[in-house]
Structures are given as structure tokens and as C-alpha cells.
Amino acid sequence: MIKIYNTLTRSKETFKPVKENRIKLFVCGPTVYDDSHIGHARTYISFDVIARYLKYRGFSVFYLQNITDIDDKIINRAISTGNDPLDLAREFEAEYLKDMEKLGVENVNFYARATEHIEEIKAQIETLLKSGFAYETDNGVYFDVSKYPDFGKLSNRKIEDLNVHRISPDPNKRNPEDFALWKKKDVKPVWNSPWGAGRPGWHIEDTAITEEYFGPQYDIHGGGLDLIFPHHEAEIAQMESASGKKPMVRYWMHTGFLNVNGEKMSKSLGNFITIKELIKKYPPEVFRFFTLSTHYRSPIDFSQEILEQSQNSLKRINKFYETIDELLNIETSTFDQYSPEESSPPSYIPETGENDEQFNRLLEETRIKFLEAMDNDFNTPLALSLLFDFIRVINRNVQQGTISQKPLLNIKFFFNDISNILGFNFTSTSENSKNNLTEELVDLIVDIRNKLREKKDWELSDEIRSQLDDLGIILEDK
Template structure:
């Protein structure tokens, strides 16, 4: 397998020791509903992990949750809400969104607020080793002490002078970044340097060191996180441990634009996952995301989503036709076309594409071409039962990798009677009246999995 490493700017052989990999992907800062750009990144890494598991590799996939941050505190003030209550409310919304998108391969979500001892310990280590210093406003990482700072983004210290790093006259240098921010306003945590809370960068390395140690295999995230976030992570962990590299492979997803422009609230093109799923099914959005390579920029528009929806329907119609043909009694004993050979060629193309830095658009193209060939042979009744079964098995394997359905039968939707649905919705209303929101939401989400949309008016 080949993986593109952002650090080297090259595709490299993926080295796997003892059939195990440790993967960390930067999670959300939970102060608002997650948007479709977040979904693009997390769907991409979900498929990457699915494919690694298909190859028989054991993957520990760790993601952090930034549940304390300036954005969270400011939003909580606007709402008149406790910051931690707000962040944990939006954390649940994020996890609900991921469940609907079938992003389900993260082994553990680690909250920053539940790792304060580890964060404080890592900061103390950096101070003792001379890489950090204490001021009246906080504790800062001394960028000048880390020789290779900026090696992931290929920036040097002179280039950093004009970047948007926070200006603070108490720092030795404007380029130094915060490890600990001193504050008396809640929420705060006690530390050797006084009350405060952690900076953004330090939580990730403290969390990964807790679960993976000072070095691990793969770190992922969006392209926008390379500088300053990932450069800061490298400096912190390699300075604290004295070991390098922090990770063997850096993987980054490309930017998502909306109708050719960067997504932003000021432009009126900011789309949350919840808004998206009112118009399109989760499977359609997964198909749309996977139609572009994870490292490439991707442009979102209704026209492109509609194209993705039509393409997915054509593939699923083929899967349905294969199942229907299997139920017929008059199948040829032997193939009367070269479809078995075509199946073999398709599998080779699909898995070669996935082995080549998880090239899902090429993999999908091979799937699309193969469905065209199947349909002709199905219409001419040229495929034997044995080959049809092999096709179904292959499609199910690909479903597991890509995370959307291909084999869809006419009776695959819900067969719940109206009477039973009335009972379920009545029970849910009782739960809502008792303020048992979690169980009520679970019923709604499980119904959504059955293609039953339940809306509270």
C-alpha cells in the first residue's frame, strides 16, 4: 500500500508492524453544529480505516474533542450558558451527525477537559527542559529553542513574523504560542502556574501521548490544520520526549468549497450537516465525498449532489437487479458471457486503486463501469448462479469499505406497520414529556436508519 505523506510530499510504502496501526485525527471544537467540511474529513478517514481493517490491519483510531476554547467561552457568554454544558451539548450533536453519516470507526473520543493532569504534566516537562516559560499571562512555548519548527508546513522562523500568531507583549517573541492561558474566570483549572486552561495545541499531544506514547503511526486532519496546529504539535511532543518523528505519516484532506467559494457564514454559504441531511441522504453525501480523492479540493453544489444521487441510484439499481436475478429459476448452469473475468478485473482495479493512497474516485469509476457490464449480461440472462453469488459477495465487501449500500432490494426499506409506528411514536412522546431526551433521540435516529424520517413540530 502507498500513502501520501505530507511531511515528505511523496507517496510512501505503508509500513505496518505486528499488523497494528495507531491513528489520531483532530476532532472538532464543539461550540456550534458541525458543517459539511468536517463531514468531508471524517468520512474520508472513516473509509481509510475501513479499508485498513479490510486488509486485516488492527487500527486504534483516536479522536479528540476540544470542549474548552475561546470560541466555546465566547459562544456561551452570548447564550448565557455554562461553557461546558454548551460544549457537551454540541459534542452530542456532532456524534449524532457522525452516526447518521455512518462514520463509526473511531475507537475513542477523548475530551480535553478529562485530560488536564496529562496536559499540565506535559507543560511542566517542557518548562523543565527549557522549551517553555511562565509569564503573567500564561505559559508559552519558546519557538526559537526548537530548531525545526515549521518543518511540516515548510515555513521558517523569519516567515512566521507576519502570521496571525497572537500578539502578547509579555512573550519573549510574538511567534511563541500558548501552552497555558491564565484566567480567573470560570471555567478554570488549578496548575503550578495558577488558575487557567490549556492552549489549543497542547491538548492533542497530551492526549496522544496518554494513549499512544510519544510516537505513533498516522496523524490526520484537514489541510488548514498544518500550520500552526500540527507544526506546534510536532514541536511540543518532540521537544518533550526527545524523540522524532512524532508520527511516521501525516495525512491531510483537501479544502471543501461551496459553489466555488470558501465556505463562510459571511458569504451565506455555510452549510451544517443537519441542514444537508434535510435535502440529501447520508449515503448520497458519502458517495459525493468519495467521488473526489481525499487530498484534492472538492466543490459542493446542488448540481453535483444531484449527479452523485443519480450515480448512486444506478449502482444500487444494479445491486437490486442482481438479487432479483438470483431468485429466478431459469439461470444458465454456466456463464454465457465473460462476466466472471470482468468481475476479476473489476476487483483488481478497485483494490489497486485503494492500495494507491486510498484513491476512491478511481475505485468508484471501476465499480460504475462494472455495473454497466453486469446489466447487459443480466438482461440477456447470461450469468450463472455461482457468478451471481460471487458478485453479491463482492458488492457486500465493497459496501463495508465505502460505507454505503449497493445491494438494495425492494423490501430493504421498513416493513413497520402504521399501527406499530403509532405505538413507537407514542412511546417517544412519553419519553420527551419525561425529558428523557437521549432515549427519545435514539428512537428517532434508529427510525432514520430504516429510512423513516420523524420530525418534531
């Protein structure tokens, strides 16, 4: 039974899709006017894991994301760089998709561009106008918040409180908190509409897109915490008014902020880190681990030091996975050739052992606890800590030679599942790098060094090891 924290009710609820077994998941995508930053990465990795887990749990997940490719920021950026706004948007959209691919975010089924849903947007505005929820002014078409008494239910605000700190509200609007559905414009990218040329407001694209692919009601809507107000609030108002159906979304999920060195990430503070900059310094998996070591709703603090910690922690899991592989591979490659007469038999571990049952039981317990942790609002930090507990016990038994192949094989399958769910790739280097020239050359150097070691030429051996280390190749003598 999966429980999800619902921003709307501010409590954990048992998850039940509208349609049995089929989940419609929408997550707000980026406005493509610049390179994506590590805050985006945090959010999209979180939802990537959520989608992966729901699939693992047997649900069929349709994960939809919008791409905001028309917006003031894009236009301003295009003007300042002398580009066409739509070209600029395409360019950064491509960069975004590349970044996501590198981060291992691969579960989005469809990316929907705002500019390719102008007809749906206009249709929804038309509906809202006809039913009296929207009105037209000289500047555009606005949603009349006073017609929707539930406005503020997601962000827990009262309409009265909203206009307190407003600066210079548009006098043509009926209420200061009314928001634009259509902006009348005559410059640059504009589309024709019954209300004149212009372009859509920010909020309407999402509901137009979700209505097109999901209908007026669906399961999960996700995004960053900062989108709750006003964006998601506006979405609810639009869609529920247009369709007359409530709720538009059953579960609202929001990811916490990523801060840098305890401060909000912003361009003015100079602590703005793009995904590209990040993955120049650290493998994407390290960032993924960092992300998953904090609950998705909690704020997360990014710093070099913490990323180093994540790197070391992840190394421990990878190392463990490699150890298992090695133990099992030794068997497959040398077990048949082993004969008791040989003076130095190849090291191997027995196929079965007397403790097999015990290890299988431990594995099952760990699996159950892991699933329980993930079921409980996707508690990845707890899930990871369970893995570490398990790894320690198995390592101990590996060291003591008290574990056999059979349980190790089961463990390997379990970790394959884990790597799928969390989006890691634990595959050991030995599996990946066969037929690789670099690897062969390294093997050659290692062979030579082993001969030096036989001659007890420690000085040269150590120098070779140290120089390999400088090249990023870590040599560990057994």
C-alpha cells in the first residue's frame, strides 16, 4: 500500500489511481530560456525515481511533462541576444533533454510544448469566457478569481490576504489577484485568437495540455515547492471551473528546494550552478545519490563537502556490487578448470552452503523493509540506510567466507532491482570494459607491476600504482 503526501490535504494518503492500475502523472517542466540548474535536477530526479518505483510496483505510468517554450523570459532573452524566441526555446529545450539524459532521467513518456497546444489553450479560454469565469479587457483575457471560491485551497491562503502586498495592480482587472489567460500583444511571436493577436498566459498551458492527454481529472501533479502559488493554484481554478469537475488532481506532490551552501541559489548571489557545470566535476550518479539521501520534500543543501560524502557513500554500494560480481565470476570462469591436484587452487566459493536459508531470509526482510520505506511517501533515505545495513552483514560474511554462490546470486538480482528503481547503474567495471583497449593496456601494466612485486621491487611498484592513481585508475592489491 503506497502512501503519498498530498499538498492539498497536508497529510499522507493511501494512493489509489482514478483508473485501476493506470497512473496519469504530470510534472511541470522547465521554461526553456537558459541552461537548467541543479535545482531542476533535484526535482526531476525525484520524480524520475517516483515514476520508476510506481512502475516497479506494477502500475502503468503515463508521465507527461510540459515545455514552456513561450514566455516573457524567453522573449527578453531572445531580444538581448538577438535571437528568434522560438529558436532560442528549441535550443534550450534540446539542452534540457540532454542534461536529463545524462542525469539518467528517462521515464517521461511525452514532452508537450506550449506552442504546439495553442488551439487547446484557446478552446479552454473560450470555455471559461462562456461560463463567466473569465472576462476580456484591453490587455487580454483574465480569470475572475472571485468566481472561484476555492482559490487558495492548495497554498492555504485566503484571497483577502493576497492583495496586501501587491504593487500597482492593473486597473483593468476586476480583482488584483486575477491572472492572465491570454495576453494581447502585437510584437514578435503572436497567435491569432478571437480576442486578437497575442500569446497565452503562463498557467493555462498546463491545464490545456493535461486536459488534452489526461482529461479534466487525473492522478498526480508534481513540481517544485515554489509552484504551489500562484501557478498550481491557478491551474486548479481554471480546470475545475472549466470542467465543473473536482478535484482536477488527486495528489499534489511538491519537491523541496535545493540551497547552495545554506543559501538560496540565485544568479545575483553568484552561487548558481547549472547541470552542465555539475557533471563536469562529479559523475551524475553522485548527484543522484545526493538527491536521494534526503527526502524529496525536505530542503536539501548542496555543497562540495556534502557531494564528496555522497561520492564516498555511493562508492561503498558500487564496491559491494563489484565484490559480488567478482565472487560469482570467479566461479563461472575457473570453477570447471579447478582440480584438487593443482598446487594453488583458484579461489572460489561453494555453490551452496549451510547458511543459505539464513541469508535468503535476511534478503527477504531487507526487500520488504525497502519496499515499505518506498511505499511510505518514497522515503529514499530510509531505503538507502537499509541497504547499508544489509551490505555490512554480507561483507562480513564474504570476508569470513561463510556465504555461498546461491544467496549471492539472489542478492545480485535484488540489487539489479534496486538499481532500476533508484536509477543507479551498479554494473561492475569488469562487466563493462571487456574488449576495451584502455583496459587491455592497464592489464598489461598491471602484469608488469606484478612481476616487479614478485621481485620485491616495491619502490617501482608503488610509483606505478601512484601514477595510475593520478590517471584515475585505482589499483588495489589483494
